[in-house]
Amino acid sequence: MAAVYLLLLLLPLVSAQTYRWGPCPTPKVQPNFNLQQYLGRWYEIAKLPASFARGKCIEANYAMRADGTIQVLNSQFYKDKVRVAEGTAIVQDPREPARLGVSFSYFTPYSPYLVLTTDYTSLSVVYSCTDIFRLFHIEYAWILGRSRFLPPETVQYAKNLLTSEGINLLRMKATDQTGCKDK
Template structure:
């Protein structure tokens, strides 16, 4: 590659990076330079105990979430994969839902899953960083792009629509230790959700 081609390629990458940064900022995404962090995950994760419904308490901004009353229900399928059903209440009063399948990538690390919602679209990582199975869970997802930047997501989940402040602070500490900026977390609206039941 000659110097002119190299400079043009470098410029194209910078323009792409600037464009994606602007788009991500507009959507409130958590967009960062460099590779994804590699946080530790829940030890001895038991996928069966994790099944059931979880309610979103806090999250990093996610452009694919537009409503409130966000919740996810997980069901173990016969082949060992997990059915995922995400539901939210939109501003117009309609309930929006999407279904996908999660699978453990490596049986020696059952807390690291990949989730697929659409054919032909790469799976999304789903890392359970911490859970006690009956009250709270902390989930992290991060995707690298060209080794130049990454976009990450995080969710604090609960078995009820509220979670005590002390548990939230503990989960914030875990995210901070993982290199996630907790000041970007937003509180999820779990009010007026009776229509969801």
């Protein structure tokens, strides 16, 4: 019964997210992932809902810092302003460098950032999931491109990959990349 009350208390916090019953799925990540090739600008093509990314022209830029961590700069155009959030990513296990952790605050733990596949030059498929007492999980999925628009067959390939890994895409939405200003 306490779990039901806890869930009711947490629901407002996750209403803009995608949550599902049970523990997180465990998708396979990109083998032989090369972080150096992954760095740079990626544009959000589609995603599962995320309360922190509601605007348009959403992009992420990854750069190596001198201390070996990765600077993450996310930007979006929201409510007539460009909004930027800076975070830090780390490789959590050098044996599986496609399993990164990302945090946007010194006060929060690293959240999973799993690169399921990438060709480094056009497409990346990323997944993140956090278990809540193994009762339910909050998940995110992104289809990213090196350009603001990807061919429909490439987007479908990415969706098929996510679905084959047990990720429900019912709530996935395309990101508006029209009328964006390139830097």
